[in-house]
Amino acid sequence: DVKVTQSSRYLVKRTGEKVFLECVQDMDHENMFWYRQDPGLGLRLIYFSYDVKMKEKGDIPEGYSVSREKKERFSLILESASTNQTSMYLCASRPTDANTGELFFGEGSRLTVL
Amino acid sequence: AQSVTQLGSHVSVSEGALVLLRCNYSSSVPPYLFWYVQYPNQGLQLLLKYTSAATLVKGINGFEAEFKKSETSFHLTKPSAHMSDAAEYFCAVNSGNTPLVFGKGTRLSVIA
Numbered sequence: 001d002v003k004v005t006q007s008s009r010y011l012v013k014r015t016g017e018k019v020f021l022e023c024v025q026d027m028d029h030e031n032m033f034w035y036r037q038d039p040g041l042g043l044r045l046i047y048f049s050y051d052v053k054m055k056e057k058g059d060i061p062e063g064y065s066v067s068r069e070k071k072e073r074f075s076l077i078l079e080s081a082s083t084n085q086t087s088m089y090l091c092a093s094r095p096t097d098a099n100t101g102e103l104f105f106g107e108g109s110r111l112t113v114l
Numbered sequence: 115a116q117s118v119t120q121l122g123s124h125v126s127v128s129e130g131a132l133v134l135l136r137c138n139y140s141s142s143v144p145p146y147l148f149w150y151v152q153y154p155n156q157g158l159q160l161l162l163k164y165t166s167a168a169t170l171v172k173g174i175n176g177f178e179a180e181f182k183k184s185e186t187s188f189h190l191t192k193p194s195a196h197m198s199d200a201a202e203y204f205c206a207v208n209s210g211n212t213p214l215v216f217g218k219g220t221r222l223s224v225i226a
Contacts, residue, residue, distance in 0.1 A: 042218035105157035
C-alpha cells in the first residue's frame with residue numbers, strides 16, 4: 001500500500017514563528033502536493049511539485065513556500081505564521097505515469113496559530 | 115479552467131435510505147472525475163473514479179456514480195445508508211496529469 005506520512009498530526013504555534021510541515025511518501029512517486037482544508041471551502045491547492053527541485057504555485061501560495069530536495073520528501077514552510085493560516089494541511093502524492101491522476105493522501109496536519 | 119460544484123454542504127438521511135450526493139463539473143477537456151471520502155481526523159480516501167471507460171462506476175463500500183456528459187454531472191449514490199457512511203465527501207476533477215480540483219465537500223449524516 002502507498003504510504004504518505006505527515007510528521008506532525010497536531011501543531012500549535014505562535015504568530016510570527018517559522019513552521020515546517022513535513023511529508024514523506026514511500027512509493028517513489030514523482031508528483032507531490034500540498035492542500036489546505038477549511039470548513040466550507042473544501043481543499044485548496046497551495047503548491048505542488050512534479051520532480052525533485054521543482055515546484056509550482058497552486059491557487060493560494062501566498063505566505064507559504066516549499067522544498068523538494070529528495071524525491072520522497074516535500075516540505076511546506078510558513079515563513080512567519082499568522083492566525084489566518086490556522087487550518088488542516090493535507091499532503092498527497094501520485095506517480096507521473098498514472099493516467100488517471102488519482103492522489104494518495106496523508107492523514108493531515110492540523111495547525112493552530114495563536 | 116476546471117471546477118466542481120457540490121450541491122448541498124450537508125445532507126442527512128435515515129439509516130437504510132438512499133444516499134444521493136450531487137456533483138457538477140466544468141471542464142473544457144475530457145475530464146477525469148473522482149469521489150473521495152474523509153472520516154473524522156483522517157486524510158482522504160478514494161471511493162471511486164471515472165477515467166473515460168464505463169460511465170457507471172462502482173466503488174468501495176457499495177457506492178457508485180454515473181458520468182453524464184450531457185448534464186456535466188457525476189452524482190454519487192448508495193442504495194442503503196449505513197451509520198458508518200457518516201463522513202465528508204469530496205468530488206474532484208482533473209484532466210490526467212494536472213492537479214486535482216476539489217469541490218467544497220458535502221457532510222453526510224446518517225440518522226438511526
